[in-house]
Amino acid sequence: MMYDHTSTPLRTGRAAVNGTSLHYRTAGSGPAVVLLHGVPKTGYHWRHLVPKLTPHHTVVVPDLRGLGDSARPADGYDSATMSDDIAELMARLGHETYAVIGEDWGAVIGYQLAARHRDHATALVFAEALFPGFGFEDHTALTPENVSSGMHLWHLGFYFQPDVPEMLISGRERELITYMIKNERSHPDTATPDAIEEYVRCYSMPGGIRAMLAVYRAMLTDAEQNRQAARKKLDIPVLALGGSAFIGARNESQARLVAHDVTGHVFEAGHDLAEEVPDEMAEVVVPFLAAHR
DSSP states (O other): OOBOTTSOBOEEEEEEETTEEEEEEEEEOSSEEEEEOOTTOOGGGGTTTHHHHTTTSEEEEEOOTTSTTSOOOSSOOSHHHHHHHHHHHHHHTTOSSEEEEEETHHHHHHHHHHHHOTTTEEEEEEESOOOTTTTGGGGGSOOHHHHHTTOOOHHHHHHHSSSHHHHHHTTOHHHHHHHHHHHTOSOGGGSOHHHHHHHHHHHTSTTHHHHHHHHHHTHHHHHHHHHHHTTSOEEEEEEEEEETTTTTTHHHHHHHHHEEEEEEEEESSOSOHHHHSHHHHHHHHHHHHHHTO
């Protein structure tokens, strides 16, 4: 369960959008902000940040296509299509304009949302993500630099291979998710049992691992989409957030390649800021959103 600042559970719903069905949560009042989670997480990732936002904003927390309690269609896992899902959801909920907060793959999708729907996105928070088409692929290489910095993303090549990951992960979703979540954090104890249980529940459902892998397998398509979109830089303000033990200041340098107005901030944390350092994250995000309504 997720709660707003008054300890009231968030409202939940489902919406048929863009050829699929998204599960979402919403709460609060004021200017809208949509929160996009990464992998292997769900909208539950934002449970600590939401109550910091709902005094000032109407918050929409979807489970992305194929993930969480959303439907798991056969295709459409490229970031442009997944961003169109969110644009249609926000329109369906009556939000003409909105800020976007994304982390990990949700940040890549959030960038595409801002780039493809420029009249609707008012600001972008780009947290702890590597950008396909702008250096993400380099971190799949087995080099001394990647290994020593903790940025050898070995799993990308593994996930890209058809069929074999499904065979090896099936029945071991808990082991994989627990390892990935804890290994990428400076504060592994913030991967609390309730979060692990929720993520394992969703990714263990029929099609859960297939959908997760489909997100990664679309990365070469994402790279081309990002390069095309970046030909016209974003005009909206962008806040690039990193964790010192993971992507760190590279979030800001990447964002400067695709946007004119970028502010960066690095936390003493790993990859999952909204679960590791939610209070510190809110102290930066809330004023940023207030300044760019």
